[in-house]
Amino acid sequence: MLLSKDIFSNVIENTPLISIDLIVENDKGQILLGKRINEPALGYWFVPGGRIFKDESLDDAFIRTVKEELGLNIERKDAIFDKTYEHFYENNVFDDKFSTHYIVLAHKIKIDNLPILNNQHSDYKWFEVDELLQDKNVHKYTKDYFI
Numbered sequence: 611m612l613l614s615k616d617i618f619s620n621v622i623e624n625t626p627l628i629s630i631d632l633i634v635e636n637d638k639g640q641i642l643l644g645k646r647i648n649e650p651a652l653g654y655w656f657v658p659g660g661r662i663f664k665d666e667s668l669d670d671a672f673i674r675t676v677k678e679e680l681g682l683n684i685e686r687k688d689a690i691f692d693k694t695y696e697h698f699y700e701n702n703v704f705d706d707k708f709s710t711h712y713i714v715l716a717h718k719i720k721i722d723n724l725p726i727l728n729n730q731h732s733d734y735k736w737f738e739v740d741e742l743l744q745d746k747n748v749h750k751y752t753k754d755y756f757i
Contacts, residue, residue: 612663615704622702626711630668630675631659633692633718633755640738642721643752644679644731650699650710654749655735655742658725659714672717680725692716697751716755 613621621627634642634657643655658679662671672686697712724734739756742748 619702619704622704622710623708626713627661628713629659629661629715630672631657631695631714631716631755632676632679632689633657633716634680635718635720636722636736637720638736640736641742641756642724643735643737643742643748644727645733645735646730646749647732648730649701649703651749651751653747654752655737655745655747656749656752657716657755658731660730661712668715676719679728679730680721681728682721682725684719684721686717689717689719692718692755695751695754714751 636642642658644658646652646654646656658675660675660678662668666674669686672689673683676682676684693716695714695716697714699710700706702708702710724736727734737745737748743753743756
């Protein structure tokens with residue numbers, strides 16, 4: 611369920627958000643990253659992902675996130691759970707008046723083609739793991755998945 615800006619802002623200010631991040635690999639071992647167009651992490655290369663909505667099961671959230679972020683139909687049972695991470699940002703999607711705290715459930719999936727862009731990314735690109743670890747425009751939290 612999408613929340614109004616006021617309600618969502620209050621949630622972000624007072625609670626952690628739970629999200630699913632997608633560690634997407636192709637058959638060459640390259641990792642898919644998207645260039646973020648929204649805060650937090652605006653302008654950084656980041657793995658695709660999205661928050662889990664209230665009353666949404668993990669399976670449904672996974673299917674929705676993959677569909678919205680990649681335009682694909684993949685179920686959670688076809689992914690490999692990596693582990694749980696925490697992301698702390700000094701700002702939020704609306705402004706820099708308060709922080710954002712994410713509890714992230716990272717999952718690994720394999721695809722072969724670049725997905726269609728969505729409203730979260732200005733570009734998608736395949737990165738070699740060594741390349742993304744060295745790139746200053748790849749966000750620290752994305753790098754954490756590979757160290």
